[in-house]
Structures are given as C-alpha cells and as structure tokens.
Amino acid sequence: MGMLLVVLIFVGFVLPSSSTDSTLTTFLVEANQQLAGIYDQVVLAQLQNELRGSNDVVALLEMEIADEKLLNYLKSLMPHLAKFKRLKLGDASQKRQLERIPRLGYNALDGMELAQVYALASNMSDSYRNVLLCAYKQPGNCTLRLIPEVQAIVQESRDLDEIEYYWYEWRKQTGLATRDQFVAFMELYKKTAQLNGYPRAQDYWFLSLEMGGAQTMSLLDRLMAGLRPLFLQFHAHVRGSLRKMHGERLVPRGRPYPQHLAEVFIGNAFRRVRAEWYVDLPSPLAGLANITQDLHRRGLSTTQRVFWNVAEYFRGLGLPLLESSLWTNAQVVAADDDDRCWHKVWRYYTLPITNFTYCPLNDEERFLNMFEAQSDLYYNRAASGQPTLLRDEPFPSFGDAIGKCFSLAATSPRYLQKLGLLQEGKWLELPARLNRLYVHGLRVVFLLPVFYVLDRYRVEVLSGHIRADDNEAYWRLTEHYTGAAAPRKRSNEQFDVPAKLLMEVDDQYASNILSTVLQFQLLKHYCTTTLQFGKDNPRKALDLCDLSDQRQIGASLQRAMALGSSVPYSDVLQELVGEPEINIDGLLAYFKPLHDWLVQQNQLQNLDVGWA
Numbered sequence: 001m002g003m004l005l006v007v008l009i010f011v012g013f014v015l016p017s018s019s020t021d022s023t024l025t026t027f028l029v030e031a032n033q034q035l036a037g038i039y040d041q042v043v044l045a046q047l048q049n050e051l052r053g054s055n056d057v058v059a060l061l062e063m064e065i066a067d068e069k070l071l072n073y074l075k076s077l078m079p080h081l082a083k084f085k086r087l088k089l090g091d092a093s094q095k096r097q098l099e100r101i102p103r104l105g106y107n108a109l110d111g112m113e114l115a116q117v118y119a120l121a122s123n124m125s126d127s128y129r130n131v132l133l134c135a136y137k138q139p140g141n142c143t144l145r146l147i148p149e150v151q152a153i154v155q156e157s158r159d160l161d162e163i164e165y166y167w168y169e170w171r172k173q174t175g176l177a178t179r180d181q182f183v184a185f186m187e188l189y190k191k192t193a194q195l196n197g198y199p200r201a202q203d204y205w206f207l208s209l210e211m212g213g214a215q216t217m218s219l220l221d222r223l224m225a226g227l228r229p230l231f232l233q234f235h236a237h238v239r240g241s242l243r244k245m246h247g248e249r250l251v252p253r254g255r256p257y258p259q260h261l262a263e264v265f266i267g268n269a270f271r272r273v274r275a276e277w278y279v280d281l282p283s284p285l286a287g288l289a290n291i292t293q294d295l296h297r298r299g300l301s302t303t304q305r306v307f308w309n310v311a312e313y314f315r316g317l318g319l320p321l322l323e324s325s326l327w328t329n330a331q332v333v334a335a336d337d338d339d340r341c342w343h344k345v346w347r348y349y350t351l352p353i354t355n356f357t358y359c360p361l362n363d364e365e366r367f368l369n370m371f372e373a374q375s376d377l378y379y380n381r382a383a384s385g386q387p388t389l390l391r392d393e394p395f396p397s398f399g400d401a402i403g404k405c406f407s408l409a410a411t412s413p414r415y416l417q418k419l420g421l422l423q424e425g426k427w428l429e430l431p432a433r434l435n436r437l438y439v440h441g442l443r444v445v446f447l448l449p450v451f452y453v454l455d456r457y458r459v460e461v462l463s464g465h466i467r468a469d470d471n472e473a474y475w476r477l478t479e480h481y482t483g484a485a486a487p488r489k490r491s492n493e494q495f496d497v498p499a500k501l502l503m504e505v506d507d508q509y510a511s512n513i514l515s516t517v518l519q520f521q522l523l524k525h526y527c528t529t530t531l532q533f534g535k536d537n538p539r540k541a542l543d544l545c546d547l548s549d550q551r552q553i554g555a556s557l558q559r560a561m562a563l564g565s566s567v568p569y570s571d572v573l574q575e576l577v578g579e580p581e582i583n584i585d586g587l588l589a590y591f592k593p594l595h596d597w598l599v600q601q602n603q604l605q606n607l608d609v610g611w612a
Contacts, residue, residue: 024089027080028097032388034073036349039388041066047346047355050333071107078104096566097389102207106188108195113188120185124178124498124505131173136162146170147339154264155271160246164487167260171499179469179495185505186461186468193462201462205455205508209395210568213459216510219582223517224452224481226584227445230591233598234445235483236609238265240602241280253608256485259478262446269442272364275435282438282597283431289413291364294421303343303358303366309419310370313410317547318554319378326377330356342366343373347380349388354380371410372403379403382561394569397515402561404515405522406547408590411436414546430593433543437594445591448516449481451509454500456481458508471495483611518573520586525577526553535589542590 045062052059084090084098106117133150134142136159144150150170154163193204202213209216235257242261243251251257268277275287300306307327315321335341341359343366348354354377359366379399383391393399409415413427413436426432457474460466466473471492479485490496498505520542527533527545530552534540547553560575570580588595602609 021089024084024094027084028094028387028389031077032097033350036388038066038069038073039349040351041069043346043348047357050344050357051331053334074104074107077101093390093566097387100389100392100565103196105196106192109188109192113191117185117188117192120181120188121505124181124185124501127174127178128498128501133166133169133173136165151267155268157264160250160261163260163264167263167487171494171496175496175499176494178498182495182498182505183468186458189506190462202459205459205462206510208508209510209514213463217456217459220452220455220510220513223513223582223584224449226588227448230588230595230598231445231449231483232609233595233602234441235611236602236607237280237598238262238442238446239483240605240607241265241278244279254610254612256479256483256611258487259482259484260487262484266442266446269439272439278438280601282434282594282601286426286429286432286435288435288439289416289422289427289432291367291416291421292362294416295362295364295367298420300367300421301362303360303362303370306362306367306370307358307374310374313371313406313548314374314378316549316551317557318551319558322374322377326354326356330358332360333357335360338365343369345373345377345380349391368407368410371407372400375399375403375406378558379561382558383564385562386564386566390564390566392565394563394565394567394572395514396511398511398518398569398572399561401515401518401522402557404519405526408519408523409526409545409547411440412544412546414544415548418546418548428544430538433541434594434597437543437591441591441594444516444587446482448513449483450500451513453477453481454497455509455513457497469495469497471497479611514582517584517587518582520590521577521583522586523547524586524589526550529553533589538593541593542586543593 042063045059045066049056049059049063081098081101088095090098106114109117131146132142133144133146134140135144136153144153150166154166157163190201193199193201196204198204198207200213202217206213206216211219239251239257242257242265243253245265246261250261272288275281275284295301295306300309304327307330311322333341333344338359338361341361343356343358346355346357356373356377358373359369376399379393379402380391413422413433416422417427453474457466457477460473461468461470469492471490471494474497475486475490486496503509523545524533524542526547527542530545530547530550532540532545532547533542556575560572563572563575573582574580601607
C-alpha cells in the first residue's frame with residue numbers, strides 16, 4: 001500500500017517568497033517536470049518488479065528510493081501550495097492543477113501514528129493475502145491459501161459441512177483476528193482526514209472522485225435503486241436453483257439465501273464451468289461457447305496473433321495503427337499464476353518509449369484483456385499532451401471502463417462470428433445468448449451490491465453512525481442489499497468485514513461500481529450512434545452490437561481521452577456520451593433479454609421474489 005500511496009502523491013519544488021502569477025507558472029512548469037522524472041523512476045522499478053518477480057531486491061530498492069524522493073519533495077511543497085490556494089491565483093488550468101495535488105495523506109500524522117497506520121494496513125493486507133487455513137477434518141494440515149487451494153476445494157465440493165467449515169474458518173482468521181486492528185485503523189483514518197482539511201472523514205473517503213460523501217452516496221443509491229428490479233429477479237432465480245441443489249431447509253422461501261452456498265454458485269461463473277453445472281441455465285441444449293477452444297481452432301493460438309488482430313480492431317474504429325516496434329520490444333511475464341498474468345502497458349512521462357508486457361497464456365480471458373490493454377495504451381497517448389498533473393484519468397478505473405466497453409463489445413456473437421470464432425448460427429439466437437447473459441450477469445449484477453455494502457459500511461463508520469466493529473450492522477446492510485445471510489446468525493461477538501475486503505483496507509469501491517456501470521453506458525451510446533441498438537427491437541439488442549469497423553467512433557473517443565483529468569469526470573463524460581452523469585440504463589438495456597426471461601421463469605416456477 002505504501003508505494004502505491006506515495007506514487008499518487010503530487011509534489012512540487014520550493015518557491016521563492018513572492019507569490020505572483022509568474023511565480024505560479026514557474027512553479028507548475030517545474031513541478032510537472034520534476035514529477036515526471038520521479039514517476040518514471042517508479043514505473044521503471046515496477047516494470048522490473050513485474051518481469052523479475054515480486055521479491056526482486058533491486059526493483060524493490062529502486063521503488064523505495066523513488067518513494068523517498070517523492071516524500072521529500074512533498075514536504076518542501078506544502079507551505080507554498082497553501083499560499084497559492086489562499087491567494088486564489090491562476091487561470092482555470094492552473095487552478096485545476098493545484099486542485100489535482102493530493103493532500104499529504106497519512107504523512108500528515110505524527111511519526112508514531114504514521115508508523116502505526118502503515119503497520120495496521122500492512123498487517124491486514126498480509127492477513128488477507130497470506131493467511132493459511134487448516135484443512136477440513138485435518139487440524140494438523142494448516143497450509144491452505146484461500147486462492148487457489150480453498151477456492152478450488154469449495155467450488156468442487158458437494159459436502160455442505162466442508163463448504164460451511166471453510167466459510168467460518170476464513171472469517172475467523174481474517175475477520176475476528178484483525179478486529180482490533182480494523183478499529184484502530186479507522187480511528188487513524190478519521191484523524192488523517194481532519195489533518196488534511198476534511199472535518200467529515202466520509203468526504204475524504206471519496207476524494208479521488210472529487211465529490212463529497214453525501215453526493216457520492218446519493219449517486220450510488222440511485223444506481224442501486226435502478227439495479228434493484230433486475231437484481232431481485234436474478235436473486236430469486238439463483239435462490240430457486242440453490243433450493244433445488246440443497247433443499248428447502250437450507251434455502252427457505254422468502255428469506256435471504258445462505259451466503260456460503262451463493263458464493264460457490266456465483267463464483268463458478270468466474271471459472272467458466274460447463275453449462276451442465278447450472279441447474280437452471282436458460283437453454284441447456286444450446287450450451288456455452290468455448291472461446292478458448294475456438295481461438296486455437298481459428299489459428300489465434302499465440303499472443304502475437306491476438307495482439308495484431310486486436311490492433312486491427314482499434315484501427316477499424318478510426319484510431320492510429322500501433323507501430324510494429326511495440327510488439328517487437330514486448331516482454332513476456334511469468335505464467336505460473338494465471339490470476340496475475342495479464343497484458344499491461346507501462347506509461348512514461350519523460351521517456352519517449354512505451355513498454356508492453358504480455359501474458360503468454362492464450363484463452364478467452366487474455367483475449368478480452370488485450371482489448372483493455374490496447375485501449376489503455378491509446379488513453380495514455382491521447383492524454384500525453386496534458387501536464388503531468390492532468391494526465392491521469394478523472395477518477396480511478398475511469399479508463400478501465402473504456403477498455404472494458406470494447407472488450408464487452410468483442411463478446412458480441414456477431415463480432416466473434418466475423419472473426420471466425422463462432423461458426424454455428426445458434427450463437428446469434430436468443431437461447432444461446434441468454435446462456436451467455438446469465439453467466440455474465442452472475443459476474444456483474446451480483447457483485448455491485450457487495451461493493452456497495454463494503455463502501456456504505458465504512459462510510460457509516462467514518463460518519464460516526466455505527467461503530468467500526470459493529471458486525472450486526474454489517475449483516476443488516478448485507479442482507480438488505482445483497483439478499484445473503486450467514487449460515488447461522490452472526491452477532492457482535494464475531495467480526496466479518498475484513499473477510500470481504502478484496503482490496504486494501506482503505507481502498508474505496510465506489511470507483512469500481514462507477515466504472516462497471518460506465519462500460520455499459522458507453523456501449524449503449526456507441527451502439528446507438530452507429531444504429532446497432534434500438535430499444536425494444538430484438539434484432540438490435542445491445543448484446544448483439546458489433547462495434548468493429550465503426551470508424552466514426554475514433555475521433556470523439558480521442559477527444560475525450562485527450563482531456564485526461566484537466567476537467568471533472570462529468571465534463572469528460574459529456575464529451576464521451578453526451579451526458580454528464582453515470583447512469584444504469586446501459587447495463588439494464590444489455591441484460592434486458594435476461595431480465596424478461598427471469599420474470600417469465602420466476603412466474604412459471606412460482607419462485608418467490610424478494611426477502612423479509
């Protein structure tokens with residue numbers, strides 16, 4: 001966490017005592033130049049860390065040296081930054097650059113508290129990543145990691161006692177064991193917010209979104225309310241499937257489903273299991289397409305071939321064709337952990353090069369990831385005309401939404417058929433499409449409420465509405481928004497929040513929610529403007545939309561990406577889609593065929609919708 005935190009901290013150079021407009025201009029020019037140089041040192045060290053392995057001593061030392069430079073630079077900046085803001089100097093661009101300078105963050109704490117907050121965050125992170133669990137009915141074998149060992153066990157297990165055991169064991173080791181650390185950390189976070197000029201810590205929590213706590217939660221509440229009708233129908237159908245699999249005693253009607261059983265069911269959507277695993281898949285006879293197999297059959301059996309096929313896709317959007325040297329100089333990363341093996345672009349601020357690292361695995365996930373990586377490359381290059389301070393995306397994961405919009409478009413059966421990956425006409429027909437929407441929906445629709453709860457809980461803690469270790473409050477939120485309950489009622493004697501934090505303890509999920517929703521909003525916009533999507537027109541359903549060879553997309557996309565963070569995200573969104581706010585309409589339109597089918601099936605099977 002420390003290195004990432006420091007990398008995001010902007011620093012400047014020491015000013016003379018006068019604070020004139022010319023001084024501000026000089027300040028920003030020098031600061032952007034110095035920042036660019038230090039950031040490049042960090043990126044180069046991170047690249048070596050990626051290529052040599054996470055424990056490479058040289059790369060770790062180089063990152064530590066760059067971090068120290070940033071910190072020292074920051075400390076020299078703060079008094080002068082305060083003076084500029086107090087005098088309200090500068091034009092719109094200069095003021096924007098000053099506003100994009102992050103606060104001191106945890107470095108505003110005194111030495112002892114600073115050491116404590118880093119230690120707490122590191123301990124909780126290590127607890128999540130490195131904790132070892134004891135095997136079921138093997139108390140002497142305590143060598144199992146959550147991923148991949150325990151995950152593989154519960155996904156394959158039909159022993160309900162075994163699944164429940166690991167659910168409890170994980171929460172005991174990562175939740176209850178870190179209870180005091182979580183409470184102490186949240187108190188230090190509140191103090192950090194105050195020292196950075198935020199009396200309300202919930203406002204500081206959403207600093208990267210440039211919105212206050214109330215404004216952000218209001219937006220998230222609107223998104224959750226919009227998602228609710230689809231979620232309720234989907235939840236009812238999954239609960240009906242779980243009831244068939246495990247019986248009405250474990251999965252009663254009108255109640256939240258057991259979280260440990262639902263996690264296995266939903267988790268299998270990320271493993272791309274065979275169609276037969278799902279007891280109520282919309283069309284079992286149609287099955288699920290095997291894109292990985294089709295990639296090899298089509299001859300797209302190497303990463304190089306995938307790279308150039310995707311490059312042609314983006315050229316077809318009206319973007320410049322990537323230079324051949326980009327692949328010639330690309331470097332491969334280790335493939336021993338496929339959860340961490342991805343394609344990646346490395347952005348520099350002063351060096352006239354672009355590094356591309358790639359995963360040698362060749363499957364559906366890496367194929368779609370190539371669209372995201374190349375989109376990221378175009379984003380970085382478009383925004384390179386901005387000062388260093390304004391090159392980043394408007395909020396974290398904003399750029400990811402653009403990349404995932406095109407990877408989502410690449411799953412269109414029309415595009416896959418054009419590429420030669422899908423040969424049978426059935427994949428264009430509704431039964432097979434519903435199967436794909438069902439599995440993809442498990443990966444999207446059910447995660448958004450979970451992300452919401454994790455942010456909502458911590459915001460409630462920061463605002464003082466609940467205690468940091470109020471486990472009962474956490475489960476009230478979980479049951480209300482996700483429709484899931486613990487196998488047995490949990491009280492404040494237990495503590496389960498840290499067990500669900502998939503990122504660092506101080507990382508907010510709002511940007512992930514907004515990014516997920518935004519990718520569908522972008523897809524709906526592009527498919528509407530290219531006349532491939534029509535509301536209530538089954539032949540122009542959003543999941544059928546193929547954006548390849550739509551050259552008119554490129555120019556407007558370039559203009560939006562070139563803005564970087566020079567304006568708030570609402571202005572970038574206005575350029576991208578012609579409206580200033582993120583909304584759920586695109587996601588609902590994409591899953592509408594599935595939603596209609598779910599409503600029909602729930603009525604036919606007399607499945608209960610909702611929970612008490």
